[in-house]
Amino acid sequence: MKTRERILATAEQLFALHGVAAVSNRRISEAAGQANNSVIAYHFGSRADLMRAIARPHNADIEQRRFALLAASGEPDTLPGWAGVLVRPITDHFAALGPQSWYARFAAQASTDPALRAVLTEEALATPSTQLTLREIRLRTPALPPVVQRQRTDMTRLLVVHICAEQERARHDGTADATWEETAEALIDALTGLWMASMR
DSSP states (O other): OOHHHHHHHHHHHHHHHHOSTTOOHHHHHHHTTOSOTTHHHHHHOSHHHHHHHHHHHHHHHHHHHHHHHHHHHOOOSSHHHHHHHHHHHHHHHHHHHOTTOOHHHHHHHHTTSHHHHHHHHHHHHTSHHHHHHHHHHHHTOTTSOHHHHHHHHHHHHHHHHHHHHHHHHHHHHTOOOSOHHHHHHHHHHHHHHHHHOOOO
16 A cells, blocks of 8 residues: 555544544554654645545545436436435445445544534535535425525535444444445435425
8 A cells, every 4th residue: 555545544544533633643644654744744735635635535436426326317306316316325435335434434523623524515515416416405495595405405414424424333333233225215214304394
C-alpha cells in the first residue's frame, strides 16, 4: 500500500473510532508508520483536504451506483421510489465494503464538527445524482414551503448517516440483526414518512 493510501485508511479508521477532534495529525502519521509528522500536510494540505480525500472515493462509487440504478430501472414516479434511489446506492456501497468498513462511522463523527460537516456535506450533495434525487423528492412534496424542505433535507442526511453508522458498527461487532438490504428498506420507509408528514 502506498503512503498516501495508508494515511487515508489509517485516518478514516482513527476518525471513525475516536472522533475527528481527538485524533491529531501526529497520531495518524505514527499509526500509518510515518516518522515525519508533516507527511499529512505534504500529501493533503489542510485537515479539510484530508477529509475530502477520504470522502471522494466513497462518493464516487455511490454516484456510479446511483446512475447505474437509474439506467437499469428508469426514473421512478413516486416519492418512495426516489427515496430508494437516494438510499440504495449508499447501503449497497457499505455492503460491498464488508464488515471491516469504517466510512459510515467516519461520516457520523465528522458530522459533529461544524466546519468539517460543511466540507463533507458539500462533497456529498454536490454530486449530480444526489442533486437530481433531492430535486425529484422536493418536486413530490410541493405543499411544503422551501424552508421546511431544507429542514427535511437536513433530517434526511442525518438519518441516513447515523443509521448507516449504527449498522456498520453492529456488523463490525457481530451484533447486527439486519442486513444492509433490510436497513435500506427501513430507511426508505422512514424517509417516505418524513417527507410525507404534514405540517402542524
